[in-house]
Amino acid sequence: MNKEKTISVGILANEKVEFQLLNNFQIEETKTILTKETYLASLNNNKVSVYSKGMLVAEAFEVVLAPISDNGTFILEQVTIGIDFHWEQQEVQQFSGALKLVQEENKVRAINLVGIEKYLQSVVSSEMSPHASLEFLKAHAVISRSWVLAQIQKKKKPAKPNKKTPASQDEHIIWYDSEGHNLFDVCADDHCQRYQGISKISSEKAIEAVVQTKGEVLAFNGEICDTRFSKCCGGLSENFENVWEPTYYPYLSKVVDSEYGNTTCVDLRKEKEAEQWITSKPYAFCNTDDPAILPQMLPGFDQQTTDFYRWQVVYSQKEIASIIKKKSAIDFGEVIKLEAIKRGHSARIIKLKIIGTNKEMIIGKELEIRKWLSESHLYSSAFVVDYLDFENNVPQKFVLTGAGWGHGVGLCQIGAAAMGEKGYSYKEILNHYFQRAEIENYFKLKISGSEH
Template sequence: MLEPGVIPQKEPRLRVGIVLPEDDQQEIQIEFPSDNSFIMEVDGALADPQPGAQLVLRVAEKGIQIKDSPFVKAEKIVFKQVRGEHGLGVHPVITGRSFHWKKYIMVHLPDKVEITRHKDTLLVVNELNLETYLMCVATSEMGSECPTALIEAQTIVARSWMLANVEQKHISLGIDVCNDDCCQRYQGLNNLTDHSQEGANKTRGKVLLYDGKMVDARYSKACGGVMERFENLWFGDPLPYMKNLKDMPETENAPDLTVEENAREWILGNPEAFCSEAYIPPGDLKKYLGSVDEESRYFRWTVTITNKELTENMNDKLGLHIKAVKDIYPIQRGGSGRMILMGNKVVNQRGEDEELKIKSDYEARRILHKKFLYSSAIVVEKKKIRKDIPGEFILHGAGWGHGAGMCQIGALGMALAGYSAEEILKHYYPGVELTSIYS
């Protein structure tokens, strides 16, 4: 596993969680490639699966049961790739875990796959070299038809974030990262193309450094026109390369979106940012997105939610017993227009008006929609008001995701406009140095 703060001098190996305990999966299906490229070990003993064979693994009373196999109570099952280019099929695997785009897919995993029991669920881990992982991340996060400059920039950002290794969200499971959007989107060899392999090979070992340290290169799908500051989202110390910057050419100055009048005008407007339709026509965007991304508007969008839906979601997510929501409003906005402190006027269990304060962009998005709202940079419109209680709320929003660091759709817009990978990276992470740490 990776060590925090250590810059490797050679390519490291990673452990990536594919199926996690929180997925609560008691069963998984394995499909072997037809080229006899994988061997199988059951508790260290070599098994001999047939090419193209399918296995069903289940949580048993003590260990893992392989359906229709003499190995009834295995503690650990390992699949190792010994030849070939095809991955081991594993399904069902969640993508969009806890988000509105949640789906179940089959993934094809290279190198080494390890399956163990974690309490009453299965844990599936893919161990592989970093550069192989990055080839897959580039076209899991975005589509394989993206311009070369975007693929290269995405690969360098993903490598830098991985090696910075700051959050270590899943270290208790003995893994470096998970396969999904809470870390980085990794769908094995599913979307691997010559283009993404070339992007990884051309940028091999290249990372972003700031003051000699690895850049914590976080990124999101669409900033909405202005990038957010690190400390407004994760409440850590400010990062000098993660600021409020307008996602436009250098000549443009960012408006102060912490001022409510400016934020409303900005969110309800249609400025010509790199992530806007001025750079990427809406009809063209879908072909550049990742395979599990929704065909939607990412720069400006509108969502309608009923009072009943919102009340039920707030009660569920916050463990409350409110009767209705009267209003949603920003108390404090960040420089991208996202709400970092949101106010909610509600009718409590006693029938009295009460103010709930929700701190953080993440929490605001979590409680405003059952399937997680796209962004907290919103302007709220109240409709069907009876006795001071709206029947529904119309949320007009800007951006998709937290908005800090590289804006993936903005980087796409830059690449389509002819900017190089290095120009893209230095636009989204000002002051960084692009360097090679291993070959």
């Protein structure tokens, strides 16, 4: 009872994996002891072969090296971080727990088997700034813990569609949910949660946030919540089913992001109300220009961007037509109108009609809209459009005024950081964004152990 859960984190996959043991480790299968030394693993007839100074010391379909003592650590060379981002780079990283080596296609996959609390200390340190308030970090620790355990739980259930293929030529409604992993629970990159081993556990506050919330998760009906979060909701949070597959989760439903809660009777699904909401700057936790809050969000956060609560993007006819053509591979001709057909509770557009001189089409959901209307991603799909400079009834200028940053479901990071600064406790922060969810200890919940 109350045994800490071990999770498996996929760190890297290379043809050759070089690692260094900093203490004695034991091979689980053969009980062979491997001493403090540098080793090289490669594939040989579909088996993982481990060499030390050219001598073969282990060979099996999977090799698990467990530390003999609790403080055993190992080093992995050439860990790539920030895959596909402009800051992609290779690092040497240090880990505690066990090292598992398995075949993944024609590579050796290195997996770290680590206690969840240790894992979270690294995640909270890597993802959050040490300047954040302790209560905000504690809220994030609970969310990260819930998220990773929900991923493990999800694997045991029949797979839900993570994508919908478009049904017709006139309608293109699609959503993306991140795909899970087969050989391990979570990866170490931003696809799951950024985990950079124990060398990155630098912030005392992050450790404290994890320790003080040990084992705590958000649960609903006895199940661990799939805790989503995004940067800025824009004043109201969005429902899960408006962004991903059509399943209603009571704890991932509309929240008015202020202490006045649902006394604010706005229905942003109505076009008029959405327009009024987006073109004004109503009070909300995430409506802040407090310079103490923004740097809390992410280390190295781009602080040039402070207009996340309300933003504006201006396109010429030429620009918008070419972006849509490039992103959709469809020639709409000149763009005449971008019409919101259906909005969610946060005013995010779920179905958008693009009317061009050549073609009309309805697209969705929010991420697809954001992709089609920007070289990278539009901040959010909660926007209204002003059409200017008409020539032959075709607007030559489009002004998009929008609200929020990201999908807007679950916790609003900027709002939560602001709540932390205002003195709210982590429980109050979590109860605010995940209404109807309870904070429970996962030891008390029925989740089966992961099989590693």
